[in-house]
Amino acid sequence: xxxxxxxxxxxxxxxxxxxxxxxxxxxxxxxxxxxxxxxxxxxxxxxxxxxxxxxxxxxxxxxxxxxxxxxxxxxxxxxxxxxxxxxxxxxxxxxxxxxxxxxxxxxxxxxxxxxxxxxxxxxxxxxxxxxxxxxxxxxxxxxxxxxxxxxxxxxxxxxxxxxxxxxxxxxxxxxxxxxxxxxxxxxxxxxxxxxxxxxxxxxxxxxxxxxxxxxxxxxxxxxxxxxxxxxxxxxxxxxxxxxxxxxxxxxxxxxxxxxxxxxxxxxxxxxxxxxxxxxxxxxxxxxxxxxxxxxxxxxxxxxxxxxxxxxxxxxxxxxxxxxxxxxx
Amino acid sequence: xxxxxxxxxxxxxxxxxxxxxxxxxxxxxxxxxxxxxxxxxxxxxxxxxxxxxxxxxxxxxxxxxxxxxxxxxxxxxxxxxxxxxxxxxxxxxxxxxxxxxxxxxxxxxxxxxxxxxxxxxxxxxxxxxxxxxxxxxxxxxxxxxxxxxxxxxxxxxxxxxxxxxxxxxxxxxxxxxxxxxxxxxxxxxxxxxxxxxxxxxxxxxxxxxxxxxxxxxxxxxxxxxxxxxxxxxxxxxxxxxxxxxxxxxxxxxxxxxxxxxxxxxxxxxxxxxxxxxxxxxxxxxx
Numbered sequence: 125x126x127x128x129x130x131x132x133x134x135x136x137x138x139x140x141x142x143x144x145x146x147x148x149x150x151x152x153x154x155x156x157x158x159x160x161x162x163x164x165x166x167x168x169x170x171x172x173x174x175x176x177x178x179x180x181x182x183x184x185x186x187x188x189x190x191x192x193x194x195x196x197x198x199x200x201x202x203x204x205x206x207x208x209x210x211x212x213x214x215x216x217x218x219x220x221x222x223x224x225x226x227x228x229x230x231x232x233x234x235x236x237x238x239x240x241x242x243x244x245x246x247x248x249x250x251x252x253x254x255x256x257x258x259x260x261x262x263x264x265x266x267x268x269x270x271x272x273x274x275x276x277x278x279x280x281x282x283x284x285x286x287x288x289x290x291x292x293x294x295x296x297x298x299x300x301x302x303x304x305x306x307x308x309x310x311x312x313x314x315x316x317x318x319x320x321x322x323x324x325x326x327x328x329x330x331x332x333x334x335x336x337x338x339x340x341x342x343x344x345x346x347x348x349x350x351x352x353x354x355x356x357x358x359x360x361x362x363x364x365x366x367x368x369x370x371x372x373x374x375x376x377x378x379x380x381x382x383x384x385x386x387x388x389x390x391x392x393x394x395x396x397x398x399x400x401x402x403x404x405x406x407x408x409x410x411x412x413x414x415x416x417x418x419x420x421x422x423x424x425x426x427x428x429x430x431x432x433x434x435x436x437x438x439x440x441x442x443x444x445x446x447x448x449x450x451x452x
Numbered sequence: 453x454x455x456x457x458x459x460x461x462x463x464x465x466x467x468x469x470x471x472x473x474x475x476x477x478x479x480x481x482x483x484x485x486x487x488x489x490x491x492x493x494x495x496x497x498x499x500x501x502x503x504x505x506x507x508x509x510x511x512x513x514x515x516x517x518x519x520x521x522x523x524x525x526x527x528x529x530x531x532x533x534x535x536x537x538x539x540x541x542x543x544x545x546x547x548x549x550x551x552x553x554x555x556x557x558x559x560x561x562x563x564x565x566x567x568x569x570x571x572x573x574x575x576x577x578x579x580x581x582x583x584x585x586x587x588x589x590x591x592x593x594x595x596x597x598x599x600x601x602x603x604x605x606x607x608x609x610x611x612x613x614x615x616x617x618x619x620x621x622x623x624x625x626x627x628x629x630x631x632x633x634x635x636x637x638x639x640x641x642x643x644x645x646x647x648x649x650x651x652x653x654x655x656x657x658x659x660x661x662x663x664x665x666x667x668x669x670x671x672x673x674x675x676x677x678x679x680x681x682x683x684x685x686x687x688x689x690x691x692x693x694x695x696x697x698x699x700x701x702x703x704x705x706x707x708x709x710x711x712x713x714x715x716x717x718x719x720x721x722x723x724x725x726x727x728x729x730x731x732x733x734x735x736x737x738x
Binding site: 132158186189190193195196198199200201202203205206209210212213216217220223258274302311312314315316318319378424426427428431432433434436437438439440442445446 | 458464483492509513516517519520521523524525526527528529532533535536540544546557558561562581582583627634635636638639640642643696725726728729730733735736737738
């Protein structure tokens with residue numbers, strides 16, 4: 125039997141024969157690279173880890189709509205407005221898929237939403253920075269969505285079926301998002317002096333936070349090993365960060381812009397990219413709630429929920445009165 | 453860097469057309485297609501296309517504000533989808549109109565002054581609560597559905613083509629507004645009250661939608677006479693309201709002359725927000 129799950133430590137009862145059988149079947153499925161489905165038995169820790177990860181991912185899509193929605197009404201051309209609108213709408217759709225996937229693990233969407241609004245649940249920290257200029261729509265698409273894709277493509281093979289399948293659909297759309305971001309920056313880079321300055325400023329602000337989207341360095345990421353053993357995660361934080369930084373180091377040349385990292389270079393000997401020391405203190409502070417926009421992002425979500433309460437109540441009352449009787 | 457290198461970089465981002473969350477296919481005649489068609493409308497036709505384009509543009513601008521603020525996620529998707537469709541219609545109509553004056557859709561959207569906009573007062577009305585937005589949607593989507601259905605038979609092939617594609621999307625918008633009107637009208641006492649309030653504040657702007665202009669007469673079978681839509685519109689909306697336990701409010705009609713550039717106090721703010729960035733960078737490409 126492949127020991128993918130640590131045996132319960134402490135005072136728990138000795139596992140029954142049935143539990144051992146279930147565990148053995150689970151371990152075998154993981155070992156064969158098969159998918160775990162909602163009705164399959166799974167260790168509680170696996171369920172918990174996945175619920176946390178999938179719901180955090182869903183929350184990130186929902187909160188991530190805000191910085192971009194901030195520019196829809198001011199987009200500088202109708203074509204850009206249309207593309208941006210489609211993108212933010214996709215994000216709401218991704219949130220829906222992911223909440224559905226999380227629900228298959230047993231936690232209802234309302235409860236997950238409460239966790240977000242009360243500040244108990246986390247979401248991608250980068251959305252706690254403001255989108256100050258139009259160029260931020262480019263930098264968010266290129267760098268933030270780019271980092272998200274690097275993280276997410278391997279998740280298409282995640283061991284939990286509903287999550288992996290949701291990710292396949294999401295990754296398709298994310299590549300469009302990254303492209304539109306890059307195209308925004310490309311247009312700016314070929315534009316006026318003011319536009320080029322706007323683009324460089326946005327790249328400068330989003331570079332470091334986007335590298336930190338992969339999470340702390342491997343030696344400081346205690347949960348990673350378990351997630352990799354469970355085949356939820358396929359590559360380590362540092363491996364993914366390496367892949368991403370190598371990609372953007374090339375792409376930035378096409379833009380004729382620079383990354384705000386004079387130390388960045390490919391080390392032939394180790395075959396690794398060397399980048400600047402990342403500001404993990406700031407990262408931790410933003411996660412704890414002290415970023416420039418944390419309070420605003422959460423309040424905006426709570427406000428939409430509050431203002432929509434009467435609508436949801438009416439829809440529920442209508443469904444009770446009419447839709448049930450139609451079914452009956 | 454040459455074109456091939458750039459294409460290779462862009463291709464590395466993968467499928468640019470994938471979107472699994474669009475409800476409607478977004479198949480309105482693309483402005484890019486209209487621009488290369490080479491057909492130039494005459495002044496009257498361009499003025500007519502401008503009216504339809506302005507209605508759609510201002511409505512899209514209003515609707516887009518809901519994205520990330522809707523009562524539930526499904527509605528962020530639905531309202532975003534509708535806003536996107538309507539913006540697509542605006543782009544097609546404005547592109548076509550602009551050909552008469554050698555102007556692009558963006559010249560018309562970003563570089564005209566308030567009094568040059570020809571949109572109806574109903575589309576510039578504030579979003580209000582969800583009930584107000586749904587009521588505005590009900591009023592305008594039934595109207596646009598009837599209008600585009602007839603316009604699809606226009607003697608002008610470009611307008612006919614734009615309308616034929618737009619009507620399929622507006623059919624969904626009408627259905628969306630109808631479903632929500634039922635839910636809110638029959639849901640709770642509060643939701644019914646809010647819908648009655650929404651009808652009262654929006655109904656004054658109904659008259660303007662059906663006013664004929666000399667322009668329409670001159671265009672003949674190339675345009676749709678607004679007054680010709682009124683009977684069907686009233687019949688349809690009364691039916692929806694009745695089914696929802698609501699009724700047509702007894703309110704007077706506002707003097708609204710958006711078609712000749714006389715707007716309420718709202719449009720100035722809408723344009724200030726929409727145009728600010730483009731106007732800060734005259735001549736820039738985006």
